[in-house]
Amino acid sequence: MQNNDSQVPNGASDANAPDTQPNAELEALKARVAELEVANTELRETVLREKAEIENQRRRLHRDVEQARRFANEKLLNELLPVYDGLERGLAVESGDVTSVREGIALTLKSLLKIAENNGLVQVDPVGQPLDPERHHAVSMVEAPGQEPNTVVSVLQKGYVLNDRLLRPALVAVAKD
Numbered sequence: 183m184q185n186n187d188s189q190v191p192n193g194a195s196d197a198n199a200p201d202t203q204p205n206a207e208l209e210a211l212k213a214r215v216a217e218l219e220v221a222n223t224e225l226r227e228t229v230l231r232e233k234a235e236i237e238n239q240r241r242r243l244h245r246d247v248e249q250a251r252r253f254a255n256e257k258l259l260n261e262l263l264p265v266y267d268g269l270e271r272g273l274a275v276e277s278g279d280v281t282s283v284r285e286g287i288a289l290t291l292k293s294l295l296k297i298a299e300n301n302g303l304v305q306v307d308p309v310g311q312p313l314d315p316e317r318h319h320a321v322s323m324v325e326a327p328g329q330e331p332n333t334v335v336s337v338l339q340k341g342y343v344l345n346d347r348l349l350r351p352a353l354v355a356v357a358k359d
Contacts, residue, residue, distance in 0.1 A: 262294075265293050265294050268286070268293065302344050303343070306348075306351070306352040307340050309337055311334050312332060313333070317343070317351055317352065318334060318341065319351040319354065320354055322356075323358045324336075324358065326357035329357035333356060333357045334352075334354045335356060336354065338354065339352065
């Protein structure tokens with residue numbers, strides 16, 4: 183008699199062979215899932231760091247813009263301080279003749295105009311020029327022999343332009359037709 187039991191284990195081992203392949207695939211898929219989870223965690227951390235960095239940059243930018251707004255006039259105001267000082271010294275003088283007071287005011291005005299020009303402010307003083315409705319506002323028409331019609335004869339109030347933008351038109355009187 184021959185023992186058939188020896189064949190059964192061989193048959194059983196043959197039956198286990200197909201199970202080994204799905205187990206190997208399952209283990210490979212589990213390993214791949216673990217790799218992807220690690221990569222996902224790394225990407226999530228990177229995104230969170232980038233988001234935090236962007237938020238920090240936004241806050242810094244907002245703070246810098248706010249500081250720039252608050253102190254934008256610092257240079258101009260620093261330049262105006264000597265003008266204030268000159269006016270205060272002029273007011274402190276108890277005695278003085280009209281000529282010296284006028285000279286002091288003229289120097290102060292000259293200093294003030296220089297500061298304004300350094301900061302882009304230009305006066306519009308159009309005497310003798312043709313009327314420009316974009317920069318001049320005619321408030322009256324006067325007889326002006328020897329002047330062309332619609333020529334500015336006198337300036338009642340000077341106009342001002344800041345960096346090529348009209349702040350205030352000059353109020354002028356023009357020659358009649």
